[in-house]
Amino acid sequence: MYVFNLDKLSRQQSMLIFHLLARMGVEALVLVSPKIPLASIGYFQNAEEEMDLRFCKKTNIPVMRREVGGGATYLDENQIFHQVIIRKDNPIFSRNISENYERFSLPVIETYREFGIETGFHPVNDILTKEGRKIDGEGSGDIGDCFVWVGGILLDFDYQVMSRVLKVPEEKFRDKIYKSMKENLTTMKKELGQIPPREEIKSVLIEKFEKIFGKLEPANLTSTMIREMEKLEKEFTSPAFLFKKTPRISKGVKIREGVEVIYGIHKAKGGLIRAAQEVEKEIINEISLSGDFTFYPKDYLEGLEGKLKGNVREKSLLNSKIEEFYDKEKVQSPGVESEDFLKAMKVEE
């Protein structure tokens, strides 16, 4: 098995490399960073629904669909991607996918430990610090005859740009995403106050991965590989592939395992209702309601938010909370009923 200990690659090549090696059936560990910022969407995401394509174009951030699951990500030089490509007939590979995640996360966890950051694997696919903050997110997929498992060491993270590349129905929702990411996503810089030397981190990663794969043979990109990546880039950025319609419907942004920001807009008879929530394990941590509907007295909308906070997103429970609030506070909202709030909050049966 090879190790491609690469520097920063241009355009989308830091992502294309694992797609190429998997298609070629080459088993490898790849360590690489992008030279320029880019955005990537999961295979089943709709680019137009998930990404602010106008902003990405304006700021020269290329967007690509990857052949790996999960959600939209913003990638830049402050991340070291670790990509494992193994053939599916390799005894190390398990069709019990969660086992692969757990096994391949271990070298990453040990690397963080080596630099003084205690982390642990958190199913399905996150590495979290002791305080529960995400420091490495992972994804995987079958490509050709290979299984690929990819993730990234976060040296530093641009929360602002990440919240900007995502498409949101209302600008104000960005702030929720930004704050939630700041709270739930950490980096080496945040944890240590500084970024350790990149080459040191990569050399520890290789040493730890060798405990699983045995001695890895150093390899470099060949001119054929670069040419093939250029061909792949055309395929991956073609409108037919990038903008293909998929069955996944966007309802918000997953920040880390168990934490998501859900936003929704619902047109009730009495006006438009906007709802943005931070939800942790189905419990509403934070919620903000707004819109152009009449709610009298207006100040009491905050009271309704308070009444909903801390509850499980369960339809009958939230319905009774809203009705209790209306009964107690004697508020009026013509043309807006509790069902309308629940629709804006995307609370299902």
Added chain:
Amino acid sequence: MAKVEEYDMPDELYYHKEFMWVRVEGEEAVVGLNDFSQKLAGEISYIEMPEEGDEVKQDEAIGSYETGKWLGKLYAPVSGEVTAMNEEVEDEPTLVNKDPYGEGWLFKIKMGDPAQLDNLMKGEEAIEWLKGEIAKHAKEKK
């Protein structure tokens, strides 16, 4: 129905090495994902299948599905023309988890060459193959 450890394996079906099953109905092959594969992969969130009219080749990857951030592939167990796909599964992919050999069927292929069924496994051969796969992939589960 045969059961290999906790995995169902109906006797009358043909099995493809990429974990697909085939039920022959006249000229058509009804295709699905086997119980072993769906159990190990976990709950399916999204699925993308070939479209009606598509010509597919045996062993070719012709669709994808996502479970817990893993993107798996669906394969054509035989060559031919896709004549139907299960729209209910497209709307509710967990049907594959709930009933992989029944309501969770995926698509139908009008077989170009029924002799290709000989390349698939059935009966004892399929059971032995699955035992091998369990030993390779589900060993930590036991």
